[in-house]
Amino acid sequence: MIRAPRPADAAAIAEVHVAAWRETYSHLLPADFFSPSYVAGRQRLWRHLLAEPRDDMTIRVAEIDGDIIGFAWLGPGEGRDAEPPPRDRLLYAIYVLADHHGTGAGQTLLDETVGEGPAMLWVAKENPRAVAFYERNGFRFDGVEQIDPHAPLITDARMVR
Numbered sequence: 001m002i003r004a005p006r007p008a009d010a011a012a013i014a015e016v017h018v019a020a021w022r023e024t025y026s027h028l029l030p031a032d033f034f035s036p037s038y039v040a041g042r043q044r045l046w047r048h049l050l051a052e053p054r055d056d057m058t059i060r061v062a063e064i065d066g067d068i069i070g071f072a073w074l075g076p077g078e079g080r081d082a083e084p085p086p087r088d089r090l091l092y093a094i095y096v097l098a099d100h101h102g103t104g105a106g107q108t109l110l111d112e113t114v115g116e117g118p119a120m121l122w123v124a125k126e127n128p129r130a131v132a133f134y135e136r137n138g139f140r141f142d143g144v145e146q147i148d149p150h151a152p153l154i155t156d157a158r159m160v161r
């Protein structure tokens with residue numbers, strides 16, 4: 001089931017956010033990356049987003065039997081280095097727990113947030129599963145890349161549709 005989240009879902013979404021990063025990127029991150037302060041930061045982020053919803057953002061969660069197993073978060077496009085954004089909408093994040101990959105949850109989350117229209121996103125080039133997913137959905141690399149100083153082994157590449 002896909003639905004809009006409620007403020008009470010903040011802790012569960014933060015747990016999925018952290019767990020999905022652990023499942024996907026642990027081999028590329030420093031050993032202390034998932035510190036208590038990182039986890040607390042994800043919890044603060046989701047409490048804030050859900051307590052103060054914005055009209056220009058769409059957040060959806062996927063759940064099975066009442067348990068949140070994924071989420072997607074769409075907002076306004078952002079340019080880099082004072083450039084205008086290449087698209088008006090940015091998919092900030094979409095994550096589904098590994099046990100639920102291949103179930104259609106990610107596709108449904110993408111459809112419910114982004115739909116078929118133009119959008120942009122950043123994807124870790126080291127995540128071939130995600131790259132293939134976005135390519136199947138019409139996204140293409142535009143040549144812009146960046147490295148997160150907190151995760152120097154991950155190269156984020158921008159994709160647009």
